[in-house]
Amino acid sequence: MKRFVFHTGAELLRLAEKYKMPISEIALNYEQGVSEKTEKEVIAKMKRNLDVMREAVKSGLRLNKKSFSGMSGGNAGKMLKYAGSKSKKITSKALLKAMAYAIACGETNAQMGRIVAFPTAGASGVIPAAVLSVSEELKLSDEKIMKGLFTASAIGLIIAENATLAGAYGGCQAEIGSASAMAAAAITEMRGGTPKQCLDAASLSLKNMLGLTCDPIAGLVEVPCVKRNAMGVTNAFSGSEIALAGIESFVTFDDVVEAMKTTGEMMPSALRETALGGLALTPTGCRIRAKIGLPPIKSAH
Amino acid sequence: MAYSLFDIAGPVMIGPSSSHTAGAVKIGQFARAVFDKTPSKVTFYMHGSFATVSAGHATDKALMAGIMKFKTSDPQIKNALNIAKKLGIAYKFAKTDLGPEFHPNTVKIVLEAPGKKSMEVIGSSIGGGSARIVKINDFDVDIKAIAGKYKYLVISHSNDSAVLTEVLQKITKFDKYYIAGIQSAHIDNHSLTILNLEGRDLSLKQVLELAKVKGVEFVRSLTKLD
Numbered sequence: 001m002k003r004f005v006f007h008t009g010a011e012l013l014r015l016a017e018k019y020k021m022p023i024s025e026i027a028l029n030y031e032q033g034v035s036e037k038t039e040k041e042v043i044a045k046m047k048r049n050l051d052v053m054r055e056a057v058k059s060g061l062r063l064n065k066k067s068f069s070g071m072s073g074g075n076a077g078k079m080l081k082y083a084g085s086k087s088k089k090i091t092s093k094a095l096l097k098a099m100a101y102a103i104a105c106g107e108t109n110a111q112m113g114r115i116v117a118f119p120t121a122g123a124s125g126v127i128p129a130a131v132l133s134v135s136e137e138l139k140l141s142d143e144k145i146m147k148g149l150f151t152a153s154a155i156g157l158i159i160a161e162n163a164t165l166a167g168a169y170g171g172c173q174a175e176i177g178s179a180s181a182m183a184a185a186a187i188t189e190m191r192g193g194t195p196k197q198c199l200d201a202a203s204l205s206l207k208n209m210l211g212l213t214c215d216p217i218a219g220l221v222e223v224p225c226v227k228r229n230a231m232g233v234t235n236a237f238s239g240s241e242i243a244l245a246g247i248e249s250f251v252t253f254d255d256v257v258e259a260m261k262t263t264g265e266m267m268p269s270a271l272r273e274t275a276l277g278g279l280a281l282t283p284t285g286c287r288i289r290a291k292i293g294l295p296p297i298k299s300a301h
Numbered sequence: 302m303a304y305s306l307f308d309i310a311g312p313v314m315i316g317p318s319s320s321h322t323a324g325a326v327k328i329g330q331f332a333r334a335v336f337d338k339t340p341s342k343v344t345f346y347m348h349g350s351f352a353t354v355s356a357g358h359a360t361d362k363a364l365m366a367g368i369m370k371f372k373t374s375d376p377q378i379k380n381a382l383n384i385a386k387k388l389g390i391a392y393k394f395a396k397t398d399l400g401p402e403f404h405p406n407t408v409k410i411v412l413e414a415p416g417k418k419s420m421e422v423i424g425s426s427i428g429g430g431s432a433r434i435v436k437i438n439d440f441d442v443d444i445k446a447i448a449g450k451y452k453y454l455v456i457s458h459s460n461d462s463a464v465l466t467e468v469l470q471k472i473t474k475f476d477k478y479y480i481a482g483i484q485s486a487h488i489d490n491h492s493l494t495i496l497n498l499e500g501r502d503l504s505l506k507q508v509l510e511l512a513k514v515k516g517v518e519f520v521r522s523l524t525k526l527d
Contacts, residue, residue, distance in 0.1 A: 005303070031306045045307060052313045069357070109316030112359065112379045117319035117430045118310050124319075149310060156309035165309070166320055166428025168350055168405045174428075219354025221317040269405070273320075275354050292357070 003033030007161050009199050009253035012154060016195035023185065023195050024147035027154035046149050049116045050142065053105070053128035056115045060104025067110050069292055072222040076104035079230070094137035095237050099230040102129035106226030119156045119165045119178055122221045125229030126179035127152050127186060130236050134187045148186035155182045155202050155253075162254070163261035167214035167273040170264030176225075176232040177209030177260065183232070184239035193244055203249035203256045205239030210256075210263050213271040215278025217285040218292055224279055312430045314373040320406050321351070321358030324426025326378065329367015331434050331444070332410045332422040334523050335455055340390060340412040343368055346397040349405035351426075361394055364408060373430065399423070403435070440486040440493035444523070452503070454496040456511070457518040460487050464516035465494055471514070472496070475507055491518075 004019075004026050006012040015026050031042045061080055066073040083089075083096035105125030109115045115124045131148045134140070156165065159178045164170040184201035193201070209232075217223045243249075249256070270277030276297050279285050286296065314323040333339075345364055347355055355361055359379065366381035369388070377384065385392055399407060404425035413419040423436035434444040437455065444453055454472075458464045465485070472478055482497035503522045512520040 027306060034303045034305050035307075042306075046310065049310050049313065112316050112376075114313065114374060114376065115316055116310065117312055117314050117323055119319075119429050121314060121316050121319040121322065121430070124316075150306070153306040153310045157304050157306060160304060160309060160429065164428060166406075168320060169428065216354075218357055219350075220357035272405075273354070274350050274405070 002029075004029045005033065006030065006154075007158065009158055009202075009257070012158065013195055013199055022147065022151070022189055023154050023198050024150035024189060027150040030154070043146065046146055047142075049118065050145060050149065052114060052116050053118075054132065056108045056113065056124070057101045057104045057128055057132060059113055060106070060108040061100065063104075063107050063111065065111075067107075067220075067222060069218065069220055069222060069288060071217065071220065071288060072110045072226045073107055075226070076100050076107055079103055092137075094133050095234060097136065098129040098133035098233045098237065101132055102126055102229035102233045103226055105129065106229045110220070110222045110226060118152070119160070119182065120167070120175045122167065122225045123175040123179035123229065123232065125226075126176060126232040126236060127183045129229065129233045130183035130187050131190065134190055138191070140190060144190050148190045151189045151198060152182035152186040155185045155198075158253070159257055159260070162257045164264060169272065170260060171267050171272050172212040172214040172228065173206075173209045173260055174264060175214065176228050177206055177212055179229075180209055180232040180236045180239070181206035183236035184243070187236065188240045188243055191240065191244060193240070197243040199253045200247075200249045201236075201239040201243035203251060203253045204242050205235050206253075206256045206260060207249065207251065208235055208239075210259055211267075213267070213278045214273040215271055215280045216273070216275055217280050218289045218294055219273075219275035219280070308429065308431055312373045314430060315376060315378045318358040318360075319430040320426045320428055321355065321360045322363045322378070323373040323430035324406065324428075324432045325351075325360045325363035325408070326367040326371065326373045327430070327432040328408060328410070328422075328424035328426060328434070329364045330370060331367070331424060331432065331523065332412060332420075333368045333370060335422060335434075335437060335521050336412040336414075336420045337519070337521055338414050338417060339388070340368065340414050342391040342413040344393045344395065344411040346395050346399075346409040346411070348397055348399040348403055348407040348409070351406050351408050352396040355394075364410070365390075365392060368410075368412075404433075407435075409436075437493060439488060442486065442493065442495050443484065444495060452498045452500075453523040454498060454503070454511070455521040455523060456494045456496070457520075458492055458494065458514075459516040459518075460490045460492040461516055464514060465492070467514050468494075468511055468517065471511055472498070475503070477501055478503075
């Protein structure tokens, strides 16, 4: 059987269009080639990820204790309650639920619970939130969700090969930014979008995250990370909607990835996960640092 | 080397940070596997952001968990330091600056055990829970601790091409193994060779057979870590 290999968005799109396959099928085929596993084994492995994601959301929604630092915990339930309340909202129920799920994963992660680092632990709420909420809204099967997860993985793989997924290298644009692009492509495929629309959704979402700093208070994966997962999924929903409206990204996906890489290289290290700049350097950030016993930040500039 | 989709979609892990927690577990696992014995004493020299933000990410617990062969998804990671104490493994964490050529998430691990030469391993957590080993006992290496079809053989031997040739000949006689890559580093008259093998896992018997070659100090077989 023919094995597909791709390293760029252009190559992925060429394969998908030539063989008239969705991105998820190209990705599934790629993985069989790389891992020398059967289709069934690869799907089973992804299903395990889906199971862990569901569990992470569920336990996050139930979490009612604060983290050790006191900065996070208990907000996911609050968000879900609001989503189901009668008060007038200005966004869809699907998005409100997605925001609750994203916070749930983030809070589970912050308290050393089990998550899928997809693509990283700090950004692990975006993709589960997007695919689970969309599947509930549109009553889609697990099989459809899995297609979304394979598509998200393909997008992440291209970013990993051509730029980075590490906040220490690229700032948060590489983490929540990448997760948001991956989620946008995933839900676009789940909603019946073409491969081109999936890549456009990813491009649109990633463009909006360029330059995003990784500035966690006291170096903890809590503030702004947990709630930023909710913002990341909101951005993914927007990217998907714009793409399905038939609007194309003016800049190709590969060019956006390139821009993410060079932007990361230009960012000072204080804004790349060292917890020495941005929010970490504010009076609030410094107060939490002192509270948990870390030495003060000497001026990084 | 080609990425697996599961380098992106995964690992399943205990939070809070793929770079600082899961990647750190993998570096610990690797160091333990190359040392090939439970150490009685471990010293961790933390570099870059491993030095500055490790406490909140439980990087210390994660490294120790890896040394004790825990998986990245093991809920016991949060108790790793207490478990190490119970097992009688002495540990120490120190801050260091290894230099600008090292990735910001890097640790130097020194492992010691009675009656055994101590070993030094430097590893970097390169994002998304993937790790890379860059030095073993001063020898420059490049070993990726990510999932995939590759397996690594770490061979310490005298700097004599006949020794390596004999090892390679033995491997080619084993059934269904291919050598996909080879890297060698030399210091004085000593060499460290890393082989990337494709195919099945080597059996313990096969590893021992390679270790018997004259001039070989040790052979370690490293398979994928999770």
